[in-house]
Amino acid sequence: MKHLFIKAALLLGAAAAASCGNMKQIKHQPYPETVRGDVVDNYFGTEVPDPYRWLEDDNSEATAAWVAAENAVTQDYLSQIPFRGAIRERLTEVWNYAKESAPRKHGDWWYYTYNDGLQNQSVIYRTKEPGEAGEVFLDPNKLSDDGTVALTDMSFSKDGRWFAYSAAASGSDWVEIRVMDTADKSLAADKIEWVKFSGARWAPDSKGFYYSAYDAPKQNAYSSKNEFQKVYYHALGTPQSADRLIYEDREHPLRYFSAWPSEDGKWLFVIASEGTSGTEVLYKRVSDPKFRVLLPGFDADYSPVDCKDDRLYYVTNRDASNYALMKVDLNRPGMIETVIPESERNLLEGVGTAGGSLFAYYLQDAQSRIYQYDYAGKQVREVALPAIGSVGGFDGREEDSELYYTLVNYTAPATIYKYDIASGESTLYKAPEVNFDPELFTTEQVFYTSKDGTKVPMFITRRKDMKRDGKNPCLLYAYGGFQINLTPGFNPSALMFVEQGGIYCVANLRGGSEYGEEWHKAGMLENKQNVFDDFIAAAEYLIAGKYTSTDKLAIHGGSNGGLLVGACEVQRPDLYAVCLPAVGVMDMLRYHKFTIGWGWAVEYGSSEDEEQFSYIYKYSPLHNIKEGVKYPATLVTTADHDDRVVPAHSFKFAAAMQHAQAGDAPILIRIESKAGHGAGKPTSKRIDEAADMYAFLFQNIGVPYKVIKN
Structure with a gap:
């Protein structure tokens, strides 16, 4: 992998490194006097004191003073x-280097994000051709005086005319959806509030979009429990109060939902979740009044990939711990076929589509591998990646003949490559210059042994x-849960x-899904202690x-x-x-x-x-x-x-x-x-x-x- 960098003579010997002096002994001030209350909860006969319950009220004067x-x-x-x-x-x-995303085409323009190095938020640019100088399309830094309003989601209508973005203030999960006209970069009057864990999913006719929202909180918006999320359709140019309710479930207040329309406009899907893993997929013809269950139960994951010829392609771990790509006939929902079978060793993280091909993202020992398939499930090739690391961007439009992807690792920021879908050739597009x-x-x-004999991988930089x-300073980092892969x-x-x-060490603990759903299950619920044992074993290995x-x-x-x-x-x-x-x-x-x-x-x-x-x-x-x-x-x-x-x-x-x-x-x-x-x-x-x-x-x-x- 070719690196572009500004060489710095980073010699840490006596002649090149100036110490900031001998270690100064520092003592902290006395801790604040924190009142210990007398709250005690009883859990099935076990009394559990909670002396700092009062600190849960983050709006109180006492908490503010503390x-x-x-x-x-x-x-x-x-x-x-x-x-x-x-x-x-x-x-x-070291933060001050230009950061750029891979370009994506929408309408007649290629869009990408760019940060000159120290901008608080990355700016959205666009250009007629990749590689040419771009023009500013939207600068999120201008949405607030201090850079604390950020874009959490963005999407373009199919015709490229409209752009919807979700803006979050001060790091909150609550977002506001706004719409821009790409013809003149003007901000439309459309404004959607009380949205959380959702963005705008455009209808194929580009006349509106689907989103999920909650009722306005009656109490503290930052700590109140979120219940009864609903799916709506917003028609451009209308107020939120006129939005059409698409789906709700009054019997299950804790479920949340996302809408997913097919590209041909015939079908509408709703993906329902009860937590951070496990989904159910509902569907209907757009012209039908009610949804039906297509893929039932919440004991497996279903992630839609594409809908083609009345068949839904989806990635699932149903009977496939390492995940597989399946398709179901929407006119005969009992007809389910395997497109890409489960790998015996590697995790199928997801599948992208572009130029009539499927691109399967695999993890092999927590490192990316990409395979190109046709829609019949025939492997075209393994994509020859320029280096080891994490890859993203193998997704695009049906008509695309090329796409742009990024590759990143622990010692180099994201480098962008252009990929020719027909030939499988990757060429360098842009590499960052670092200091x-x-x-x-x-x-x-390395692979170390945890308490119960399980081999656990760890990256050491x-x-x-x-x-x-x-004698070396060491920082050990990990996550270990929710199917999150490091x-x-x-x-x-x-x-x-x-x-x-x-x-700098990153351990791939159980609880993630680096090795499939079984790896995840081994670190959740009653198995959660395995995660802590894995982390402790990593520390012991390093010592x-x-x-x-x-x-x-x-x-x-x-x-x-x-x-x-x-x-x-x-x-x-x-x-x-x-x-x-x-x-x-x-x-x-x-x-x-x-x-x-x-x-x-x-x-x-x-x-x-x-x-x-x-x-x-x-x-x-x-x-x-x-x-x-x-x-x-x-x-x-x-x-x-x-x-x-x-x-x-x-x-x-x-x-x-x-x-x-x-x-x-x-x-x-x-x-x-x-x-x-x-x-x-x-x-x-x-x-x-x-x-x-x-x-x-x-x-x-x-x-x-x-x-x-x-």
């Missing part, structure tokens, strides 16, 4: 770290000149850490292999990965020097009572079920903190507008940890304002947060940051 006091303690501590500013400066440099030398770094994949002497990706902040001699040592090891994860870090911290506080849980699900007994949390019960279970309570309670991070234990240095991060994993999880966990801590290591919480769960976070906030996280990490493993001299 947040301000905790932030003051955290910022005072971070401000004393002498190399914090130098870290932020270097992060700004570091990727030849200094390497990534290896490091400098080529690293010595395995047990494939190679570029993280400029992690590269800064590796540049300093650190080792035993002398990549690092306990006093140089940090662990990090976000969302479900924040739960992972919290659980592993309270289970094995002796194993790490630093713990960095971000926006974590820490109160496993009450997570389902907020916003969309109920949808995770299929993955975790619920405390309202006696059997499920018994195993959730054993690992819930909040409920397994023990007084008198010396816990590692901990920086909890969350945000005030996180309505996915509400900040109360992090508030209560931080308060309980501060109360229990018997050692000298700091337990701090960083609460970001005007930010949410992470999606669409402005570049400036990402850099600020990363600078604080890595400054805290270096400070608490006793390794000073070294200023890079170019």
Whole structure:
């Protein structure tokens, strides 16, 4: 793979690296006095105290005062770290490279996103021909003064005339759908509110679109439980109040739905979900009044790919743990045929369509492989990828003869290639120019043994000149849930850490679906402890292999990965020097009572079920903190507008940890304002947060940051 880069002389020897001085000993201010209430819940005869229940009210004056006091303690501590500013400066440099998406054609224009390096949000451009200078189509940075309004979804009408985008403010999951006329780039009057986990799905005639929405919340929009999602059709040029109700289910308040119209305009599908895995597909002719069940039950996944000649093509794990591509005759729904059978070894992540071909995305040991098929299921070729990594973009229009795809890995940002659908030839389109030398770094994949003997893969990114002497700073990252696969990706902040001699490790724990649905099931519900065992085993492997040592090891994860870090911290506080849980699900007994949390019960279970309570309670991070234990240095991060994993999880966990801590290591919480769960976070906030996280990490493993001299 050809890299374009600006070479920097990143020599970290005595002659090239200036240390920011010897490690300064820093003490945090006294923690705020956090009132411990007397709330006690009874779960099937087990009494569980919840002394920080009052912190769940994120609108109260008391909670606001607590947040301000905790932030003051955290910022005072971070401000004393002498190399914090130098870290932020270097992060700004490594983030500052042009980022561009693969172009896609809609109507007469090719559209792509572009970020000059440090723009808070990427800008949408368009051009008549790929490679020519583009014009600005929509600049999301102009939707707010501080870059905190982000686009979470965008779609074009089939004729290319209309563009719909979903805009989220301050990181919230709530979005507003707006429409633009591509002819003159004007904003239409159409405005759709109270949309969550949905975008605009255009009808084939380009006269309107389908979307899913909730009724306006009667209480706190950022923490109230979301119920009774409905599917609507919006006709262009009409108010939302006139939108036609397409589908609702008054018997199942916790289901959510998405509409999927066929390209020929004959059929309309609704995909129903009860949680984060498992779906049911309903269908009808557009002219029919009612939907019927096409693919029943919620014990398997169904993902529509295409509808052609009255046959629905879909990817499923029904009787296929590694997934298969099937088709069903919509006039004879009992007629189901296999198009691409399940692979014995590799996971079928999804299927794209373009130029009359099917493109199957496979994962082999968490790395992308792409195969091209015809609609009869005959393999045309395996696509010869230019390098190992993660691939995206093999999707387009029926009439396309070429497409553009991206390839990314741990040491290089996304590079764009043009693919000729007929010949199978890939040619380089654009490679990013970066201000570091990727030849200094390497990534290896290892397989280690977990507690029960399971082999688990892990990517290790490091400098080529690293010595395995047990003295290296190490950051271990993972997720482990919800069928989320951690494939190679570029993280400029992690590269800064590796540049300093650190080792960045990503473990592919059970709970993801790197090896199919069985791998997922082995890390969910009553098997969730396997995920924590896998992560702990990864840490032990790195220590035993002398990549690092306990006093140089940090662990990090976000969302479900924040739960992972919290659980592993309270289970094995002796194993790490630093713990960095971000926006974590820490109160496993009450997570389902907020916003969309109920949808995770299929993955975790619920405390309202006696059997499920018994195993959730054993690992819930909040409920397994023990007084008198010396816990590692901990920086909890969350945000005030996180309505996915509400900040109360992090508030209560931080308060309980501060109360229990018997050692000298700091337990701090960083609460970001005007930010949410992470999606669409402005570049400036990402850099600020990363600078604080890595400054805290270096400070608490006793390794000073070294200023890079170019």
